[in-house]
Amino acid sequence: MALSYKTCKYCGRIFQTSGANICPECLREMEDQFKLIKEYLYQHPRASVEEVSKDTEVDERLILHFLREGRLEMVAADGFLLCEKCGAPITSGRLCKKCSEELSHALGSALSKPQPAAGGAADAKKQKSAGGIKQDKLHVDIHIRK
Numbered sequence: 001m002a003l004s005y006k007t008c009k010y011c012g013r014i015f016q017t018s019g020a021n022i023c024p025e026c027l028r029e030m031e032d033q034f035k036l037i038k039e040y041l042y043q044h045p046r047a048s049v050e051e052v053s054k055d056t057e058v059d060e061r062l063i064l065h066f067l068r069e070g071r072l073e074m075v076a077a078d079g080f081l082l083c084e085k086c087g088a089p090i091t092s093g094r095l096c097k098k099c100s101e102e103l104s105h106a107l108g109s110a111l112s113k114p115q116p117a118a119g120g121a122a123d124a125k126k127q128k129s130a131g132g133i134k135q136d137k138l139h140v141d142i143h144i145r146k
């Protein structure tokens with residue numbers, strides 16, 4: 001296996017890797033922080049990202065990273081996490097359902113014609129104006145991929 005040197009995405013240290021962008025020390029630390037978040041959320045199942053970050057002292061950006069990885073999932077798509085393609089609010093991962101379906105179609109069959117773009121504005125309108133959800137509260141819920 002070819003090893004190369006990379007700069008750690010988090011701490012900026014140079015380390016030897018076979019592909020990862022994060023050094024082993026930061027990875028270990030991230031695991032510890034993930035455990036902290038997990039334990040916190042068992043006790044506070046509907047805590048906001050802000051609360052989790054404040055009480056566990058885990059950086060919000062790291063919580064976002066876990067959301068992107070799909071290791072955490074938000075209870076409601078309230079705008080903290082956005083689809084990387086169309087910008088629709090999502091609860092976990094990188095893409096909304098529509099975009100990830102489009103992507104898997106595109107990957108699955110190169111022959112299929114791309115669907116005409118529906119336009120992001122229509123999507124926003126389709127969203128139910130859920131009365132109870134406050135914009136400033138970012139609820140997260142634990143979701144562990146197996």
Ligand SMILES: [Zn+2]
Pocket residue numbers: 008009010011012013022023024025026027
């Ligand atoms: Zn590091």
Ligand SMILES: [Zn+2]
Pocket residue numbers: 083084085086087088095096097098099100
């Ligand atoms: Zn999307």
